Amino acid sequence: MLSKKFAYALRGLTYIALHGSIEKKISLQELSDGIDVPHFFLGKIMQELVRNEIVSSVKGPGGGFWIEDSAMNRSAFEILKMIDPKVVASNCLMGKKNCDHDRPCPLHAEYVACRNTLFDSLKETTLFNLAGKVEAGELFLDEKNNSKICTL
Amino acid sequence: MLSKKFAYALRGLTYIALHGSIEKKISLQELSDGIDVPHFFLGKIMQELVRNEIVSSVKGPGGGFWIEDSAMNRSAFEILKMIDPKVVASNCLMGKKNCDHDRPCPLHAEYVACRNTLFDSLKETTLFNLAGKVEAGELFLDEKNNSKICTL
């Protein structure tokens, strides 16, 4: 449903929002270490976010990434649209070409409800919010030491 | 989130549940025409369902697929576990190796709620239910004439 690209983007941005600033830029190296995501792949994703002006960057010694105050209130949903537009464009969950209210597939109702709920919370969640929650110990960006599997 | 394999499987089974019987078997040709799904790909999926005794088949003239009465109350969730087991095993939505309640990622709460809702309804939905709804005109298996896109 959601791509790894989006997942990595959101985790990366949250890390930068939390640890970075114009004075302390976050290098790609620190970032990929910090969230346990493949270095080069993350680099590509950051490029895209820089182009979209979600994050800022400079090259050279001491360079790296940071997030302007004005970008801190960008929502997770905006990031999703940027990184994974196909998902937002809403394909049918049951493999039909398009999701259609008038000719719903077997999972239409469930899918729409589920997706709307998820998207609504993505719309309400800003990078600032996410950074705050990480700071409060309510959520975690990396994946070291997480051995317990939620088996449902 | 859910694969096309699962989508095609569920739509195919519903078609067979609705139109097939031991007297009137559904050929792969009729089936792929009926639900607008790639012929050969659907064939592979049906093979798997036959091996798992969800659907029955015979070769030869007049042969094809049908569903025994006893299989009509199999749930969509059972089909999902069969066809797309990774999804049920619950990977983290944000690309972490495992979904972990104790170290939740930014979308954990939303994801778990969303997934539980979806899975609950899959558990309650049987092939018999689905066939009934198609018969009642409440849902549709094919994708002809569906031009209206739900843009969210």
Place this chain on the structure above:
DNA sequence: TAAATTAAAGATATTTATGTCTTTAATTTA
């Protein structure tokens, strides 16, 4: 029994997502 029909099985192909490596350009520092 021969021919026709149909699913099963196996091989191959294509596409998409994910991941990696190399080269280039920008910036800083000595």
Place this chain on the structure above:
DNA sequence: TAAATTAAAGACATAAATATCTTTAATTTA
């Protein structure tokens, strides 16, 4: 200015999902 550092850009590689084609086996019918 020269060297070092770092992101950007582009090329390449791998894996997974999706799709197709060919051959084989089972079954029916003539």
